[in-house]
Amino acid sequence: MAGRAAVPEVIWSRPERTGRGPRPAFTRADIAAAAVRIADAEGLGAVSMRRVAGELGCGTMSLYNYVPRKEDLYELMMDAVSGEHELWEPSGDWHADLVRVAHQTRALMHRHTWLPRLMSPVYGFSPNALRYLEHCLACLDPYDAPYGTKMELVAMVNGVVTTYVANEIATAERTRTLPWSEEQENATRLAYLGRQVASGAYPRLAASFAEDAGPIDLEAVFERALTRVLDGFA
Amino acid sequence: MAGRAAVPEVIWSRPERTGRGPRPAFTRADIAAAAVRIADAEGLGAVSMRRVAGELGCGTMSLYNYVPRKEDLYELMMDAVSGEHELWEPSGDWHADLVRVAHQTRALMHRHTWLPRLMSPVYGFSPNALRYLEHCLACLDPYDAPYGTKMELVAMVNGVVTTYVANEIATAERTRTLPWSEEQENATRLAYLGRQVASGAYPRLAASFAEDAGPIDLEAVFERALTRVLDGFA
DNA sequence: GCGCACTACGTACGCTGTACGTAACTAGGA
DNA sequence: TCCTAGTTACGTACAGCGTACGTAGTGCGC
Numbered sequence: 001m002a003g004r005a006a007v008p009e010v011i012w013s014r015p016e017r018t019g020r021g022p023r024p025a026f027t028r029a030d031i032a033a034a035a036v037r038i039a040d041a042e043g044l045g046a047v048s049m050r051r052v053a054g055e056l057g058c059g060t061m062s063l064y065n066y067v068p069r070k071e072d073l074y075e076l077m078m079d080a081v082s083g084e085h086e087l088w089e090p091s092g093d094w095h096a097d098l099v100r101v102a103h104q105t106r107a108l109m110h111r112h113t114w115l116p117r118l119m120s121p122v123y124g125f126s127p128n129a130l131r132y133l134e135h136c137l138a139c140l141d142p143y144d145a146p147y148g149t150k151m152e153l154v155a156m157v158n159g160v161v162t163t164y165v166a167n168e169i170a171t172a173e174r175t176r177t178l179p180w181s182e183e184q185e186n187a188t189r190l191a192y193l194g195r196q197v198a199s200g201a202y203p204r205l206a207a208s209f210a211e212d213a214g215p216i217d218l219e220a221v222f223e224r225a226l227t228r229v230l231d232g233f234a
Numbered sequence: 235m236a237g238r239a240a241v242p243e244v245i246w247s248r249p250e251r252t253g254r255g256p257r258p259a260f261t262r263a264d265i266a267a268a269a270v271r272i273a274d275a276e277g278l279g280a281v282s283m284r285r286v287a288g289e290l291g292c293g294t295m296s297l298y299n300y301v302p303r304k305e306d307l308y309e310l311m312m313d314a315v316s317g318e319h320e321l322w323e324p325s326g327d328w329h330a331d332l333v334r335v336a337h338q339t340r341a342l343m344h345r346h347t348w349l350p351r352l353m354s355p356v357y358g359f360s361p362n363a364l365r366y367l368e369h370c371l372a373c374l375d376p377y378d379a380p381y382g383t384k385m386e387l388v389a390m391v392n393g394v395v396t397t398y399v400a401n402e403i404a405t406a407e408r409t410r411t412l413p414w415s416e417e418q419e420n421a422t423r424l425a426y427l428g429r430q431v432a433s434g435a436y437p438r439l440a441a442s443f444a445e446d447a448g449p450i451d452l453e454a455v456f457e458r459a460l461t462r463v464l465d466g467f468a
Numbered sequence: 469g470c471g472c473a474c475t476a477c478g479t480a481c482g483c484t485g486t487a488c489g490t491a492a493c494t495a496g497g498a
Numbered sequence: 499t500c501c502t503a504g505t506t507a508c509g510t511a512c513a514g515c516g517t518a519c520g521t522a523g524t525g526c527g528c
Contacts, residue, residue, distance in 0.1 A: 010422060010423055010426050013425070013426040013429075018474070019526060019527080020473040020474050020526055021472090021525065022474065022475050022525060023524095023525085024475070025475085048515060049515085050515080050516090059476065059477040060477080060478090060517095061477050061478075061517080061518095062477060069516090070516065120404045122404055125423070127430070130435075130436055131436075134437075134439050137438035137439065148442075148447050148450075150442075152455060156394075156462070159393070159394065159397035159398070160390075160394075162397065163396065164393070166354070170354045171355060171356070189244055189359070195247075196361070196364060201364075201365075202367075204372060205368050207381060208384075216382075225386065228390070228463070229466060232465050232466040253496080254495055254503075254504045254505055255492095255494060255503095255504055255505025255506055256505065256506045256507080257493095259507090282483080282484065282485080283484085283485065293507065293508040294486090295486080295487095295488095295507075295508055295509075295510095296506070296507050296508060299505075299506055304485065304486090
């Protein structure tokens, strides 16, 4: 009966295997992989304890031997995808290296579209997250500043990438989720917006829409946001 | 039986009152206020259709006459708090005005800690959100740039504020939610982190922790992040 | 070899969003 | 003026959720 009490612990400080009892049937990596597979295919909402257990081929409650709370399952998932970051030998040009980091993070988030939603400093201390952070700091070796500033820079870049991709994904996801077609949705929203803007209450918004800038190049917007942030530090 | 079909519509383009049938017992504002009250007091997780209906004193399913899906309830909440933004006459100094906007947004998010979690471009077109956006653009009148750039600037400032406050809140919330004390939590996490860092695998992280910078002034960090972003545009 | 810590898992509880059926009500058109 | 169609109101029901708890069975450390 012991060992089931609510003891304060990060899941990473809990040993995966204690020695006593039957051999665990799965590793944490197995569990994380299963959860990530489900989230990638069917969205974060499909990740439930029952579903993950089903994927692993075990009873629902057995999962609680490995993962005491669902939040820990999220932590496992975040660590697993953090491990997908490619870590290279810093080039000596920290600006270029950080741009590369940002692009890789963005690609990672597009591969795992649930990632921005879980992004939080709470999950920032898993083993693979630490490895990633260390790599960012290594890229910043040529940048002459106290570590406090470097941390702020990394946080800023990560924040911008997260915000940006979250927006990309939210707009994309919404049209896929809704029970009516994308054209209908856009038409309704545009009609509403047009009515609002045409009311004359928002002259600058109206001017903004009238400003013919052609189709928005989202890629370029991302690039600009990134360089602006980095320039703010150089 | 008609009218219950899945018709594509933004809730804002659906009239609040059509004329036929009994007088509605509540306005959208009533519903939004109730939901916001619950979320402020007990967190976003406590906001359920049943709970809101209970707060309003009506049956659960009656709420669906006003709010077709739960996501629309969120949209009402976001609009309600967007209306709390103070809109002033622009001073002519767009830099100062945007800093003021950022501070107000941060204060707003601290008043409604669930706000960053719901932040998404999806909710960016409610009446009060449009009013807020128009105000930001008015503040940017002295900034000589195409509206596209102004929009990017506003998005960037909002993004930074959201990310920053989300982190503030996540760390604060976590300690309040957990079933053990803050000291225990911090001790466990620090012990784990210390063990990792002491392993020698993360030399720069170790150096960063060793760098004695005194207690971190979060207020100053926020200020720096803000001015850096604004400087990137000036 | 004994005992204990661990794994495994079924059952159950209270919660969620919401589809659907039914009854009461009221404003617009004939 | 009356009829009827569109709305409001709301109870019931269903599938799914996280997880507390009880009960077996298993194998390592003493």
